[in-house]
Amino acid sequence: MSDFGNIFKKTASIASNQWRKIISTHLKTATLSKSSFVMGCQCTKLMWLHKYKYAERKVSVETQSKFDRGHIIGDLAQHLFPDGIDASDNINNVRTKYLQAKTPLTVPEIPYAIKQHSWIERTEKLLKEKIRFIYEAAFKTNDVFAALDILAYEDGNYIAYEVKSTDHISDIYLTDAALQYYVINEHVPLKDFFLVYLNKEYVEELNTPLKDLTLKNCDIHKLFVKESFLPQVLERQDFVKENISSFKKVLANSRKSPNVAPGNHCQNPYECPFAEYCQSGDM
Numbered sequence: 390m391s392d393f394g395n396i397f398k399k400t401a402s403i404a405s406n407q408w409r410k411i412i413s414t415h416l417k418t419a420t421l422s423k424s425s426f427v428m429g430c431q432c433t434k435l436m437w438l439h440k441y442k443y444a445e446r447k448v449s450v451e452t453q454s455k456f457d458r459g460h461i462i463g464d465l466a467q468h469l470f471p472d473g474i475d476a477s478d479n480i481n482n483v484r485t486k487y488l489q490a491k492t493p494l495t496v497p498e499i500p501y502a503i504k505q506h507s508w509i510e511r512t513e514k515l516l517k518e519k520i521r522f523i524y525e526a527a528f529k530t531n532d533v534f535a536a537l538d539i540l541a542y543e544d545g546n547y548i549a550y551e552v553k554s555t556d557h558i559s560d561i562y563l564t565d566a567a568l569q570y571y572v573i574n575e576h577v578p579l580k581d582f583f584l585v586y587l588n589k590e591y592v593e594e595l596n597t598p599l600k601d602l603t604l605k606n607c608d609i610h611k612l613f614v615k616e617s618f619l620p621q622v623l624e625r626q627d628f629v630k631e632n633i634s635s636f637k638k639v640l641a642n643s644r645k646s647p648n649v650a651p652g653n654h655c656q657n658p659y660e661c662p663f664a665e666y667c668q669s670g671d672m
Contacts, residue, residue, distance in 0.1 A: 419505065419529045419532045419533050419534035420532045420533075420637055420640060421532060421533045421534070421633060421636055421637060421640065422505075422533070422534045422535065423533075423534070423535040423536065423565065423568050423569060423572075425439060425440065425636070425640075426533070426565075426568045426629075426632065426633070426636060427561065427564065427565050427568070429632065429636040429639070430561070430564055430632065431561075431654055431657070431658060431659060431661075432649055432654045432655070432661065433636065433639050433647040433649060434646050434647045434648075434649040434663075434667065435661050435663060436636060436639065436640070437639055437640065437646045437647055438646060438663040438666070438667065439663070440640055441643055441646070442646075442663065442666065445663060445666040446662040446663060447662055447663075447665055447666070448662050449660060449662075451660070452659075452660050452662070454600070455554070457600065458554050458599050458600050459554040461554075461599065461600060461602065462552060462553075462554035462587070462599065462602075463538060463552050463554070465602060465603075465604065465607075465609055465612065466538065466539070466550075466552040466585050466609070466613060467524055467538075467539065468604060468609050469539075469585070469609060469610070469613060469615075470521075470522040470524075470539050470541060470550070471522075472521075472522065473520070473521070473522030473523060473524045473539065474515055474520050474522070474523060474524065475524040475525055476508050476511040476512040476515055476523050476524065476525045476526050476527055476536075477504070477507065477508050477511070477524075477525040477527070477536070478511070505527070505529075505534055508525060508526075508527030508536055509527050509528065509529055509534075511527075512526045512527050512528065512540075516576075516577065519542060520542065521541065521542050521543075522539055522540070522541055522542075523539070523540040523542075524538065524539055525537070525538070526539075526540035526573070528572050528573050528575070528576050529572070530571065530572040530573075530575040530576070531572075531575075531633065532637070533568070533571070533572050533633055534572070535568060535569045535571075535572035535573065537549055537550070537551060537569055537573060538550060538551050538552045538585070539551075539552070539585075540573070540577070546578075546580040546581075547577045547578065547579050547580060548579065548580055548581050548582075548583065549566075549569065549570065549573060549579050549581070549582045549583065550583045550584075550585050550615070551565070551566055551569060551582075551583070551584055551585065552584075552585045552586075552613075553584055553585065553586040553587075554586075554587065554599065555586055555587060556586060556587040556588070556589035556592060557586070557589075558584055558586060558616070558618070559658065561658045561659075562584060563618060563621045563622065563625060564625060564628070564629075566582055566584060566618060566621075566622050567621075567622045567625035567626060567628070567629050568629050569582075570582055570622045570623070570626070571626060571629045571630070571633075581617050581619050582617065582618055582619045582622045583615050583616060583617050583618070584615075584616055584618050585613050585614070585615050586613065586614055586616070587599075587612065587613065587614070588611060588612055588613060588614050591608075591611045591612055592612070595607055595612075651664070651667060651668050655667075
């Protein structure tokens with residue numbers, strides 16, 4: 390390696406360490422998130438690849454379509470809880486306050502770290518203000534980050550509402566909700582936990598693609614079902630705690646991925662975006 394190459398490598402290493410110090414000192418971030426926890430439940434190798442080989446991720450058109458549909462349904466569901474405030478809408482203020490608007494956005498971890506911190510800081514402020522409905526309320530507990538679609542403050546109690554763009558509730562959704570409960574309940578005691586999902590009969594009656602639904606062409610009060618799943622969420626708390634510990638150990642090793650062979654889990658419950666890379670053997 391040339392002298393310039395050595396200097397560049399050393400400089401990059403110093404810069405990376407400085408950024409990590411800035412993040413750990415000023416930003417409220419976490420090693421594990423709700424999405425990475427769900428990935429770990431499907432496949433620990435998927436979780437590891439998402440963190441350390443993200444550039445190899447390939448999302449199919451079908452999966453992207455599901456993501457887009459989820460955003461549309463999530464936006465519609467917010468209207469069930471009108472005049473709420475979005476806790477994730479604070480990123481520019483955080484960048485200016487802590488990084489003097491000089492954030493090198495080409496560094497992969499910086500934008501997400503800022504966004505994660507922003508959600509948490511903004512949520513704390515809105516909680517102090519006793520805002521009735523907080524969209525994307527975010528919390529960090531035991532180095533685990535989770536955001537919730539709607540956190541409602543009703544009659545002096547906090548109620549969690551998580552929206553799903555499906556007409557049924559599967560086991561993975563309950564695991565997802567259990568992780569959210571674990572993180573959030575440490576900060577605000579949750580009286581109940583609801584999943585908000587699609588009313589199958591009404592969707593069939595509408596006969597309109599979900600991606601085309603708007604406030605003008607559907608009745609959102611008929612479109613959604615709100616159902617409490619608190620008992621199922623509570624009974625999964627030990628499972629959540631055990632897996633948080635084991636998943637952190639997996640992610641602590643940045644040099645070697647878990648040895649997991651391809652199988653049915655590559656498509657269940659979600660299509661793995663690293664399937665091609667994983668099966669190529671180019672690890």
